[in-house]
Every structure is written in structure tokens, then in C-alpha cells.
Amino acid sequence: MQPILQMQGVSKAYGALTVADGLDLELREGEALGVIGPNGAGKSTMFNLIAGGVKPNAGTIRFAGQDITGLGAARRCRLGIGRSYQIPHPFAGMTVFENLLVGGVFGTGEAEKDVYDRCAGILDRAGLLAKANVRAGKLTLLERKRLEMARALATNPKLLLLDEIAGGLTEQECRSLVATIREIHASGISIIWIEHVVHALLAVVERLIVINFGSKIADGDPHEVMNSQVVREIYMGIEGDA
Amino acid sequence: MTDTKQHYVVERSTRTSRFASGAAAAIILALALAPWWAGLGELRILIEIFYYIALAQMWSLLAGYAGLVSIGQQAFVGLGGYLLFALAIFGGLHPIVALVVAGLVTAVAALPIALVAFRLTGAYFAIGTWVIAEVLRLSFAQFPALGGGSGISLPAGIVRDMAGSPEGRQFLVYWVALAIAFASIALVLALLRSRWGLAMTAIRDSRPASESLGVEAYRTKLMVYVLAAGMTGLSGGLIFLQKLRISPDAAFSVSDWTALVIFTVVIGGIGSVEGPIIGVILFFLLREVAADWGSWYLILMGSIAVVTMLFAPRGIWGLISSRYDLELFPVGRRLRVDPERRDRKE
Numbered sequence: 185m186q187p188i189l190q191m192q193g194v195s196k197a198y199g200a201l202t203v204a205d206g207l208d209l210e211l212r213e214g215e216a217l218g219v220i221g222p223n224g225a226g227k228s229t230m231f232n233l234i235a236g237g238v239k240p241n242a243g244t245i246r247f248a249g250q251d252i253t254g255l256g257a258a259r260r261c262r263l264g265i266g267r268s269y270q271i272p273h274p275f276a277g278m279t280v281f282e283n284l285l286v287g288g289v290f291g292t293g294e295a296e297k298d299v300y301d302r303c304a305g306i307l308d309r310a311g312l313l314a315k316a317n318v319r320a321g322k323l324t325l326l327e328r329k330r331l332e333m334a335r336a337l338a339t340n341p342k343l344l345l346l347d348e349i350a351g352g353l354t355e356q357e358c359r360s361l362v363a364t365i366r367e368i369h370a371s372g373i374s375i376i377w378i379e380h381v382v383h384a385l386l387a388v389v390e391r392l393i394v395i396n397f398g399s400k401i402a403d404g405d406p407h408e409v410m411n412s413q414v415v416r417e418i419y420m421g422i423e424g425d426a
Numbered sequence: 427m428t429d430t431k432q433h434y435v436v437e438r439s440t441r442t443s444r445f446a447s448g449a450a451a452a453i454i455l456a457l458a459l460a461p462w463w464a465g466l467g468e469l470r471i472l473i474e475i476f477y478y479i480a481l482a483q484m485w486s487l488l489a490g491y492a493g494l495v496s497i498g499q500q501a502f503v504g505l506g507g508y509l510l511f512a513l514a515i516f517g518g519l520h521p522i523v524a525l526v527v528a529g530l531v532t533a534v535a536a537l538p539i540a541l542v543a544f545r546l547t548g549a550y551f552a553i554g555t556w557v558i559a560e561v562l563r564l565s566f567a568q569f570p571a572l573g574g575g576s577g578i579s580l581p582a583g584i585v586r587d588m589a590g591s592p593e594g595r596q597f598l599v600y601w602v603a604l605a606i607a608f609a610s611i612a613l614v615l616a617l618l619r620s621r622w623g624l625a626m627t628a629i630r631d632s633r634p635a636s637e638s639l640g641v642e643a644y645r646t647k648l649m650v651y652v653l654a655a656g657m658t659g660l661s662g663g664l665i666f667l668q669k670l671r672i673s674p675d676a677a678f679s680v681s682d683w684t685a686l687v688i689f690t691v692v693i694g695g696i697g698s699v700e701g702p703i704i705g706v707i708l709f710f711l712l713r714e715v716a717a718d719w720g721s722w723y724l725i726l727m728g729s730i731a732v733v734t735m736l737f738a739p740r741g742i743w744g745l746i747s748s749r750y751d752l753e754l755f756p757v758g759r760r761l762r763v764d765p766e767r768r769d770r771k772e
Contacts, residue, residue: 235638257637266638273635275628277697281436281761286628289621290640296621297436304434304761316761339639 186249188213188343188374194233194243196398203229204240205398211343216375218389218406220382222418226398227378228270231345234376235267236260248342261291266341268332270348270378276321280312283320283331284338291339303338309364310334326353333364343374350381362387382410394418433764438619443756457604461597469600473668475710476607480661481687482694482702483610484654489688490697491618492650493630495548498555499684501539501562502655504677505532506662508566511672514584516571521580521588522602525663532659536652544647556680563678577673585670599668606664610657611755614699617650618757626650630697689727693734695741699755704743 189211196204203226211217221227232238234245236257245253252260266287275283284307288299307313310330315323320331329349336344346365350358358381365388369375379385385392385406392409394402396418402409409415439447460472481499488494509528513519519527539558546554567575589595617623625646628636633643662683666672676682686709694705712730716723738745746752 237634237638256642257634258640258642261638261640269635269638273632275631275635277631278624278627279758279760282624282627282759285759286624286636286641287639289624290636290642292640296624300436300761301434304763307761313763335635335639 186213187211187246188215188248189234189376190244190246191234192244192246194240194245196229196233196238196240203398204233207233207243207398207400209393209400211374211376213342214369214372214374215391216369216377216389218385218392219376219378219395220380220385220392220415221395225395227395228347229398230395231267231347231376231378234260234343235265235345258290261339261341262293264340264342265345266291266336266339266343267345268329268336268347268349272325272328272332274320274323274328274331276319278320279317280320280323280331281307281316283335287335287338291341299338306334306337309367310337311360326357337368341373343376344368346375346377346379348378348380350379350384353381358384386410435762435764437760437762438758439756440753440760443753446754454604454608458601461600466593466596469596470668471710473600473603473664475706476603477661477665478687478690478706478709479607479703480610480657481683482690482706483614483699484658484661485684485687486691486696486698486702487614487617487650488654490691490701491623491626491630492647493633494647494651495552496543496555497552497680497684497688498543498557498559499654499658499687500678500680500682501555501559502532502536502658503662503665503683504559504562504566504674505535506659506664507666507672507677508572509659510663510667511578511580512572515578515581521584521667522598525602525660525667528663529656529660532662533652533656535659536655537648539655540648540651544644544651556684559678559680563674566677567674573673575674577671577676579671580667599664603664603668606657606660610661611699611703613653613657615755615757617653618699622646622649623757689731691741692731693741695743695745695747697740698743698747699757700747701741701743705741708742 187210189209191207191209194204194207207230219227229238233240236255240253244251247260247263247265250263252263275286281303284303285296285299288294288303289296292299304313307316310333312327312330312334315327323331333346333349350361353361362384365375365377369388377385377389389406391404392406393400394409394415402412402414460469464472485499488496506528509531510521510524513524513527514521517524543551543554543558566572572578585595589598625636625641628639628641629643629646637643666677690705690709691702693708694703695701712727716726734741
């Protein structure tokens with residue numbers, strides 16, 4: 185079967201600083217992939233490359249068979265790539281509900297009235313229904329993170345990119361987040377999830393990759409990757425020879 | 427998993443806003459009848475208020491909703507004015523027809539200007555728009571046919587043929603001014619209530635996030651810029667149709683057509699439909715009271731602007747609307763769960 189996402193030799197550098205170095209990645213349709221790596225390894229850059237916020241210097245990116253390397257972020261969203269930002273970017277002057285409508289209307293091209301029910305339903309499931317008419321600028325950090333995900337879902341994505349949404353949550357909040365993401369995954373949406381909270385990640389993903397210095401250094405079964413030499417070197421500072 | 431099917435209702439108006447629409451209709455009717463209850467002097471002030479409301483609405487739309495802080499809107503005021511004169515003098519069009527054409531042509535002219543200005547962002551965009559307006563001012567001074575640097579008057583014949591009598595001409599200009607003020611408010615309301623209102627506000631609050639949600643930010647900003655330019659050009663045409671005389675310095679004046687407009691929008695409340703109207707009315711009240719105070723008048727105006735920016739960054743309307751949760755012009759979308767029609771299936 186054709187992969188939903190295919191990155192081939194994707195590179196990006198700002199002057200001498202290389203943030204993506206020949207990235208290769210394939211994602212099956214419906215797959216849930218986890219991404220880990222140290223701070224500054226290039227994980228969020230990978231999302232920017234996939235979602236179109238950043239254009240690569242080299243390589244190609246294909247989504248559902250179509251070459252999207254040269255397309256802007258808005259076009260990619262309408263093709264079915266939804267993303268959340270690591271640092272939430274709420275539309276502070278709009279209400280929470282209007283925040284979702286932006287994704288609902290422009291992510292799908294549907295008429296505004298036709299997306300009211302779906303957006304309200306997403307708010308309900310994200311636990312934000314009570315805040316629907318509150319300005320997004322007044323939300324707490326946790327609510328902002330939920331809004332990030334809800335807004336991305338409103339675009340009806342085929343592929344959802346989640347960037348560190350579990351950080352700073354209590355154990356219980358984290359469990360409910362995991363349940364929500366599992367539901368999203370079960371509904372057939374492909375997911376790539378960058379997360380430092382590894383136990384949450386492992387409760388969802390079927391495959392795990394490790395990014396360091398802008399390239400992929402491990403790729404495979406989540407538990408095998410977690411026990412591999414590279415991960416132990418990066419996360420526990422254990423040198424291979426020591 | 428709870429899967430209760432709920433019935434959602436989205437409200438596009440509030441009780442206050444429905445009341446306000448009725449009040450607005452009454453006010454517009456009263457204003458339309460002003461030639462029968464007001465003197466020529468009062469009409470002249472009302473005309474000025476109307477075109478400042480239009481200019482203020484357009485600037486607030488640009489800066490408050492689309493995030494385009496322009497200090498070069500005088501480019502379009504001047505273009506509209508000069509086009510009106512050129513079309514009436516050389517094209518032989520009736521000034522009112524020339525006015526409409528001038529507005530349309532100004533909107534078209536805004537496209538190439540935007541292609542240059544949009545390469546800049548933030549403060550650079552602001553300065554860039556100012557520079558473009560200055561270039562236009564200097565360019566129009568180069569046309570001897572349009573009076574060069576000293577300007578030109580609308581020939582007496584054209585003025586005379588505009589209406590049956592001098593009074594009739596004042597009435598005509600008055601009604602056109604009222605129509606332009608009304609149209610500018612209606613344009614902003616229609617935009618904000620449509621999907622473009624969602625897009626513009628989203629771009630203003632976070633451009634990267636809006637694009638990630640499918641909003642074509644560049645195209646949306648371009649559309650708003652062109653619409654605002656067209657309406658500003660129309661206002662410019664009207665301004666000089668009333669003054670009957672145009673010169674590069676008057677037409678492309680940054681202080682008259684942008685700085686003063688920014689003042690009214692800032693004190694009234696940026697990013698709202700109500701704010702610019704309140705700001706313009708307040709400015710004219712201030713001017714009536716304090717215009718004879720010489721430089722103290724300017725110092726007073728400056729102090730008011732500074733105090734407003736420090737203590738009420740969203741202006742007077744911002745204070746009122748957040749205190750009383752008011753919305754006179756309905757642009758929001760309030761979601762309500764309808765409890766009566768809530769199906770319960772466990």
C-alpha cells in the first residue's frame with residue numbers, strides 16, 4: 185500500500201546550522217509514530233518541513249502520493265495535514281469556538297454553517313465546551329494545549345502532527361490525553377507525535393524513531409528502540425565504550 | 427465512552443445588538459433628513475465626520491483585523507481625489523460618476539502597491555507605505571495639467587452643473603458622504619461576519635497558526651488591503667469634491683489622512699466597529715471645544731492619545747465592551763447547547 189507520508193533526503197540548513205540532514209521517513213496510512221530526541225535535535229523542524237512552515241533546501245516530501253515539497257502550509261492543511269504547535273499559538277482575540285471554526289472552515293473548504301456541529305462536538309470531546317465563548321487568550325496552559333489539538337482536528341486531517349502536548353500535565357490529565365489520542369488513532373487518522381513524556385507516547389504509538397542532529401538515528405518497535413544503545417547513550421549519557 | 431448527541435445553536439446576534447440595529451436605522455434616517463433640519467455649516471461638519479468615519483473604519487480594518495499597520499493611507503486619499511479631478515475635467519464625467527470610478531481605479535492601483543509593500547513586514551511595512559505615498563505626492567506635482575505642485579481647482583462650470591443650485595450641490599455631497607460612511611461600516615461588518623472575518627482575525631493573532639489551519643494569509647491580506655484602498659479612495663474623492671480644490675500637499679497629507687485617523691481609532695478602540703465611530707465623534711467634540719487654544723490643543727490631543735495607549739490599549743470602546751460585555755454590532759459567534767432538544771441516550 186502507498187505510504188501516506190514519504191520524506192526522501194530532506195535537508196534544511198540555516199547558514200552553517202544544519203537542522204535537518206537527509207531525513208528519510210515513511211508513514212503507513214493509519215500508523216501512529218512516536219518521535220523522541222534531545223532538545224534542539226530537529227524534531228519540531230521535521231514538523232515544520234512536513235506541514236509547510238519551512239521549505240527544505242533539498243529532498244522531496246510526498247503526501248498521499250502527491251509531491252508537496254513546494255506547497256505552502258495552507259494548501260498542505262487542506263490536503264489533510266493538521267498540526268499542533270509545541271508552544272500554543274491560540275488566536276487570543278477570538279473565542280475558543282471561533283478558533284475551531286478557522287480550522288473547520290479553511291481546513292476543509294466547507295461553508296461556515298456546515299462545520300458548526302462538528303466543531304462543537306470536537307470541543308465537547310476536548311473538554312473545552314464550557315469555555316466555548318471565552319476568549320482564547322484567557323485560557324490556562326493546559327486548555328491552550330487542548331485547543332491546539334482540537335483546532336487541528338477541526339481541519340479534518342488525514343495526518344495529525346502532535347508536538348509535545350503531554351508536558352506539564354498531571355498523571356490523570358495525561359491518562360485522559362492518551363485515551364483521546366487513542367480514539368483519534370482508532371478513527372483512522374495517522375499520527376506523528378513528538379513527546380518527551382515517554383510512557384504516554386509508548387501507550388499509543390506502534391513505531392518509534394529517534395532524531396538527533398537533524399537525522400534519524402533509530403527506527404523500529406518502540407520498546408526495542410527504547411532499549412537500544414543509541415537511546416541509552418543520548419538519554420542516560422552512557423558512552424558505548426564505557 | 428459518552429456519546430450523547432447534543433443540539434448546538436450558534437448565535438450571531440445579542441439582545442443589545444438587535445436593539446442597536448434598530449437604533450442605527452433610526453439614526454441613519456434622521457441623518458438622511460439632515461438637509462431639512464440642519465444648517466449648511468452643520469452639514470459641512472457632518473460631511474467631515476462622515477468621511478473621517480470611513481477613513482477610520484478602513485484603518486481599523488487594516489491594522490486592527492488584518493494586522494496591516496499602514497501609515498500610508500494618504501496615498502489612496504490622494505489618488506482618489508486626483509482621479510476624481512482628472513476624470514471630471516478631462517473625462518467629462520459627472521463628478522458623482524467620476525467619484526465611483528475613482529474609487530474603483532484606486533482599488534485596482536492598490537494591487538501593484540501591495541505587491542511592493544507586502545514584501546515588508548511590521549515596522550518596515552508601515553514606513554514603506556509612507557514612502558510610497560510620498561512618491562505619489564512628488565509624482566503628482568510633476569503633472570502641469572493637474573496644476574503641478576500648486577494644485578488645481580474644479581472648474582466653475584463642472585461645479586455649477588453638478589446640481590441645480592449651490593445648496594443642492596451641498597445636499598448631494600452630504601448624502602454621498604453619509605452613504606460612504608454607511609458603506610464603510612457595512613463593508614467592515616459584512617467582512618467580519620463572513621468567513622473572512624475568521625481568517626483576518628486569525629492572521630492578526632498568529633499568522634503561522636492560521637496558515638497551518640488552511641488560511642491563505644497572503645491572499646486574505648491582499649483582499650483586505652485592496653478593499654480598504656478602494657473605500658479610502660472613494661472617501662478621498664469625496665473630500666476633494668467638497669473642498670473643490672486639490673494640491674499634492676493637501677491630497678497626500680500624512681497628518682490629515684493617516685495620523686489623525688490613527689488618533690481617532692486608537693482613542694475609540696482599535697479592532698472593533700464601534701471604536702472608530704466613537705473616536706471620530708470624540709475628536710470632533712474636542713476640536714469644537716479646544717480648537718482655539720492654539721498649541722495647547724495639540725498638546726491636549728497628544729496627552730489623550732498617550733494616556734489611552736497606556737491605560738486603555740483597546741480604547742474607550744474596549745473599556746466599555748469588556749466592562750459590560752457589550753456588542754453593538756454583532757460580529758461574534760456564540761455557541762449555546764440547547765438543553766431542551768438534548769437527546770439522552772445512555
